[in-house]
Structures are given as C-alpha cells and as structure tokens.
Amino acid sequence: MVIDCKHVWDAISSYIDDSLAPETRELVQKHLDHCNICSAVLDSTRNILILTGDDRVFELPTGFSERLHARLDEQIRALRPSQDA
Amino acid sequence: MTTATPNPEELTRIQAILAGHHDQFHDLIRPYERTVFAMALAMLKNEADAEEATQEAFLKAYRGLAAFRAESRFGTWLASIALNEARSILRRRNQFPTDSIDSSDDEQPGISPALLRDWREIPSESLERAEVRSILRAAIDNLPVLYREIFLLRDLEELSVNECASTLNITVSAAKVRLHRARMLLQKELAPQLKHLNPKRRWFPWS
Numbered sequence: 001m002v003i004d005c006k007h008v009w010d011a012i013s014s015y016i017d018d019s020l021a022p023e024t025r026e027l028v029q030k031h032l033d034h035c036n037i038c039s040a041v042l043d044s045t046r047n048i049l050i051l052t053g054d055d056r057v058f059e060l061p062t063g064f065s066e067r068l069h070a071r072l073d074e075q076i077r078a079l080r081p082s083q084d085a
Numbered sequence: 086m087t088t089a090t091p092n093p094e095e096l097t098r099i100q101a102i103l104a105g106h107h108d109q110f111h112d113l114i115r116p117y118e119r120t121v122f123a124m125a126l127a128m129l130k131n132e133a134d135a136e137e138a139t140q141e142a143f144l145k146a147y148r149g150l151a152a153f154r155a156e157s158r159f160g161t162w163l164a165s166i167a168l169n170e171a172r173s174i175l176r177r178r179n180q181f182p183t184d185s186i187d188s189s190d191d192e193q194p195g196i197s198p199a200l201l202r203d204w205r206e207i208p209s210e211s212l213e214r215a216e217v218r219s220i221l222r223a224a225i226d227n228l229p230v231l232y233r234e235i236f237l238l239r240d241l242e243e244l245s246v247n248e249c250a251s252t253l254n255i256t257v258s259a260a261k262v263r264l265h266r267a268r269m270l271l272q273k274e275l276a277p278q279l280k281h282l283n284p285k286r287r288w289f290p291w292s
Contacts, residue, residue: 009198013265015231017246022220036202043204044276051279052271053240057221058123061132064139065118069111071140075147076107 003027008038013043091287095159117160121167127225128171136172142167157248164242165252168234175230178273196269199276207279209219217282224274232267239264 011028014020020028032039051057095113102109121142126135145166146153153162211217228236238249250260 013268038203040204042196045272048275049240052221055119055123057218059125075144
C-alpha cells in the first residue's frame with residue numbers, strides 16, 4: 001500500500017511523538033524516504049517545535065525570581081510563624 | 086519523551102517540606118520558574134499578568150502541597166495549577182469567551198502545512214537573536230487559545246500526550262488532534278518566515 005502526501009501530513013505530529021501504529025509508521029517512513037516535500041515538512045516542523053518550545057523565547061522580567069521567592073517567603077512565614085523562632 | 090514517573094529527589098524534598106522543612110520549597114520550584122512563567126506569558130500575552138499568575142500558581146502549589154499525589158510528576162501537577170491560574174485571569178478579563186469561539190475544533194478541516202523543497206536546520210543558538218524570538222512569540226501568540234494550551238503543555242512543559250489529555254480533561258484522541266493542529270499551524274506560519282533566516286549569515290559580503 002502506498003500513501004499520498006496528505007496522509008503523511010496528517011501523521012506528522014504522531015510521527016514526531018513516535019505514537020503511530022507500527023504499520024502506519026512504516027508506510028509513512030517509506031513515503032518520507034523518497035518525498036522531498038514531506039521530508040521538508042517533517043524537518044521544518046521538528047525544528048520549529050524545538051525553537052518554539054524553548055522557554056528562552058519568553059524572556060524573564062528583571063528581578064522576577066527575587067520577587068517570586070520573596071513572596072513565597074512571606075507566605076511561608078505567614079503560615080508557619082513558629083519557623084521564625 | 087517524558088515519563089509519568091515521579092522524580093525520587095523531588096519526592097524526598099516534598100516529604101521534607103510536608104514534615105516541616107518549609108524553606109525547601111524554594112529549591113523544589115527553582116527548575117520550574119522559567120517554564121511556568123513562559124506558559125503564563127504565552128497564555129496571557131502580558132508580562133505583569135504572567136508574573137502575577139506565576140506567583141499565584143507557586144503560592145497555591147505551596148499551600149496545596151499535601152494534596153499532591155505522587156503518582157503524577159510534580160511538574161505535571163504544577164503545569165495544571167499554572168494553566169488554571171492563567172485561565173482564571175483570562176476569564177476575569179473576559180477574554181476567554183471571545184477567544185474560545187473557535188472551540189469546535191473537531192469539525193475543522195485538516196490544516197495543510199507550508200510546503201518546502203528542503204529545510205536547512207535553524208539551530209537553537211539563533212534564539213539569541215531578538216528578531217527570531219519575536220517571530221516565534223508572535224506565532225505562538227496567534228494560536229487560538231485551544232491550540233496554544235496543548236502546545237504549551239506538550240512542547241514547552243513537556244508533558245506526555247496522556248498527561249496533556251488529563252490536564253485538559255479531554256480524551257487522548259482529542260488531545261492528539263488538537264496537538265497536531267497546533268503544530269501544523271506553527272509550521273505553516275513559521276516555516277516561510279524562518280526559511281529566510283540564514284544562521285550562518287555573514288555580516289560582511291566579502292568575508
């Protein structure tokens with residue numbers, strides 16, 4: 001059985017997560033081996049997910065961590081006043 | 086690929102906190118600060134609100150630590166608290182109803198990806214360029230909230246698809262469909278823009 005490009009695009013996300021059924025994966029793999037367009041779709045998606053999933057895309061505001069831990073400290077002290085002793 | 090197995094060091098630390106060593110909570114959450122903030126920012130698109138949501142999420146996690154069930158990972162539990170915090174801010178802003186008009190995702194036709202003949206890999210070092218970060222952020226911001234949520238849980242927080250499904254209270258197959266669409270939308274939006282970025286671009290044409 002041969003599958004066309006559209007079927008491969010529908011399987012890209014599960015292919016990346018390695019969650020395709022073995023027989024589907026084999027069909028997709030065979031297609032990818034000879035189709036430059038689908039290989040480029042796969043490579044670009046994978047690459048884009050690595051970049052967009054990187055938490056450095058979102059910059060932490062200056063002093064973020066200090067403010068967070070200071071607020072946590074307040075909470076800890078408020079709930080456990082005996083800890084201050 | 087992530088697993089659902091709790092991290093033994095974290096479990097020991099959690100037990101210590103519950104036994105009275107409350108200050109250890111600071112160390113427990115340090116590895117998660119950045120991703121929780123990133124998720125809140127991607128959901129809320131506003132730095133001040135995202136910082137508030139992150140602080141609230143960690144405070145809730147601290148107060149509710151005794152309710153943490155060790156059969157899930159601490160990070161998964163935290164991601165779900167953070168997601169709920171961001172959602173409640175969205176609801177308060179009254180943005181949620183407008184944003185979720187596109188909620189009937191199951192009838193939408195498939196999304197065709199951007200077609201290319203080849204792809205030259207863009208390395209993670211390119212994130213040092215503000216221009217690249219801003220292109221990526223705009224694409225994430227433009228995802229409908231339904232797709233943004235699953236993308237953030239799976240590809241930023243690195244939850245498994247099953248963990249995403251249970252966090253969002255949807256079936257695993259619905260989670261897979263949403264995730265696929267989220268990823269295809271990102272590819273469609275970003276591939277044409279990123280294709281023109283040459284990581285090895287030289288600053289001087291003669292060098």
